[in-house]
Amino acid sequence: MKKRICIIIIFFLSLFILLNRLVTPKYQTELIEGHMIKEYYQEAKNHEVIFIGDCEVYANFSPIQMYKDYGITSYIRGTSQQLIWQSLEILKETLKYEKPKVIVFNVNSMRYDKPVSEAYNRLTLDNMKWSQEKINMINSSMLEEETFLSYIFPILRYHSRITELTKEDLDYFLNEKNITFNGFLINKNIKPYTSFPEQRRLPSYTFKENVYKYLDEMVKITKNNNIELVLIKAPSIYPYWYDEYEKQIIDYASKNNLHYYNLKKVVDEVGIDYNTDTYDGGLHLNLNGATKLSKYFGKLLQDEFNLTDYRNNESVNSIYQNKILLYNDAIK
Amino acid sequence: MKKILLILCLFLLVGCGKAANKVYSLTLNNKTFYLGEEYTKEKYGESIGYSEVSSCAFEGLDKTYKYDHYEVTTYPVDGKDKVYLIYFLDDEISTTEGLKLSDSYNDMISKYGEKYKKEGNLYTYTLGKTNLNIIVENGFVTSIEYAHEI
Structure with missing residues (x-):
């Protein structure tokens, strides 16, 4: 009798787990940005540079290009609209796996002091491994209408997908493919800059206290681990990066002895042409623009932070040679 | 008694429905623009500027149409562009x-x-x-x- 009960329990548990897997989006052909967080876990953890931040990192920098040009090993742990408290948890999680020399943080998310959208939360959280950091991130990111339980059991959130399953859900039920190259999402499209809405007047241009708290925590963690925290502002035309924002970051970097590079200011030097180097009219760079920016920023990193040229390291180089082959094929 | 209660409930429901349907609108030159309505060139007229903003991951574009004194921004819902922002550019117009x-x-x-x-x-x-x-x-x-x- 007991055996029968056990079998029934195991059957229903298995069914529940399978159903959870079936209805959770696979992020392979649609909303592929939701797959990025997962790809890091399969990587050899030998990166000297880790990028964290929102779409302005994963669209604008190519780690493979930086390896090709300078032998820098880097990875982008970026996700769509990654908020600063999410960046902090990703930083903490990364340090459980490896200790890079440099952490590059894109400061665009300083403008957000509260969660924005459940859809973006899901892109960052659905595929993150369970850890204390993920729990912290869920708790600090959830909107009022969300529940913690729905992150543990995705079926509570995605149950309606059971009648809307697509071929993708079956094709990638067991095995998924990687969609980035060391966290870089290639986009070869070209959409020239034309115009953006008028600059809005804001009720306040001062970054909120809670946002600074998270940045302070990043500074503390990186200093304790003897890691250089580098602040950047990626070169996007929109959303507007107000002068008031810029001043606050410059002051913060100076007060905390951090490097800050506003790459918007060097677009001419980098050679970015918003007629050809962006895929969405100036919000993000395309492959062409990201290649130019990576050449520039890789040189800067190499010069400033005494990074190792891993092209002379046989074991690392053999891994990257395979990556380069795939990358060259993808950018053709 | 039950009938009275039922009628009262119906009144309440009708009242709630009306309140929920209320939206701000902007009347300019005898035309009234309602937030949430579909944007059409016929109603809003020819714009003097146009820009699109895509989101980081999701499909659909925020479209902003610039007029002399204001901007209208739309958001795609079920294949239609619905008006969700009207922003004043100068003091030539009033609410x-x-x-x-x-x-x-x-x-x-x-x-x-x-x-x-x-x-x-x-x-x-x-x-x-x-x-x-x-x-x-x-x-x-x-x-x-x-x-x-x-």
Whole structure:
């Protein structure tokens, strides 16, 4: 009798787990940005540079290009609209796996002091491994209408997908493919800059206290681990990066002895042409623009932070040679 | 007794329905624009500028149409572009209730009352699923924006 009960329990548990897997989006052909967080876990953890931040990192920098040009090993742990408290948890999680020399943080998310959208939360959280950091991130990111339980059991959130399953859900039920190259999402499209809405007047241009708290925590963690925290502002035309924002970051970097590079200011030097180097009219760079920016920023990193040229390291180089082959094929 | 209760409930339901349907609107040159309605060139007229903003991961574009004194931004819903923002660019136009940029805080209160939500300099008046966002700096209105909940 007991055996029968056990079998029934195991059957229903298995069914529940399978159903959870079936209805959770696979992020392979649609909303592929939701797959990025997962790809890091399969990587050899030998990166000297880790990028964290929102779409302005994963669209604008190519780690493979930086390896090709300078032998820098880097990875982008970026996700769509990654908020600063999410960046902090990703930083903490990364340090459980490896200790890079440099952490590059894109400061665009300083403008957000509260969660924005459940859809973006899901892109960052659905595929993150369970850890204390993920729990912290869920708790600090959830909107009022969300529940913690729905992150543990995705079926509570995605149950309606059971009648809307697509071929993708079956094709990638067991095995998924990687969609980035060391966290870089290639986009070869070209959409020239034309115009953006008028600059809005804001009720306040001062970054909120809670946002600074998270940045302070990043500074503390990186200093304790003897890691250089580098602040950047990626070169996007929109959303507007107000002068008031810029001043606050410059002051913060100076007060905390951090490097800050506003790459918007060097677009001419980098050679970015918003007629050809962006895929969405100036919000993000395309492959062409990201290649130019990576050449520039890789040189800067190499010069400033005494990074190792891993092209002379046989074991690392053999891994990257395979990556380069795939990358060259993808950018053709 | 039951019939009376039923009738009262029906009245309540009808009342709730009406309140939920209320939205802010902007009347300019005898045309009334409603937040949440579909944007059409026939109604809104030829714009003098146009820009698109895509989101980081999701499909669909925010489209902003620039007119002489305001901008209208739409958001895609079921294949239709619905108006969700109207932003004032200068003090040549007024809200339907008569408030314009550079008016005073007291003008705002006399036209909209004190039932607002305040966050810093931002005063938000809500009607159904629409907000009227007003920024007041040094006692004067410096920004007016109508917004529909997405």
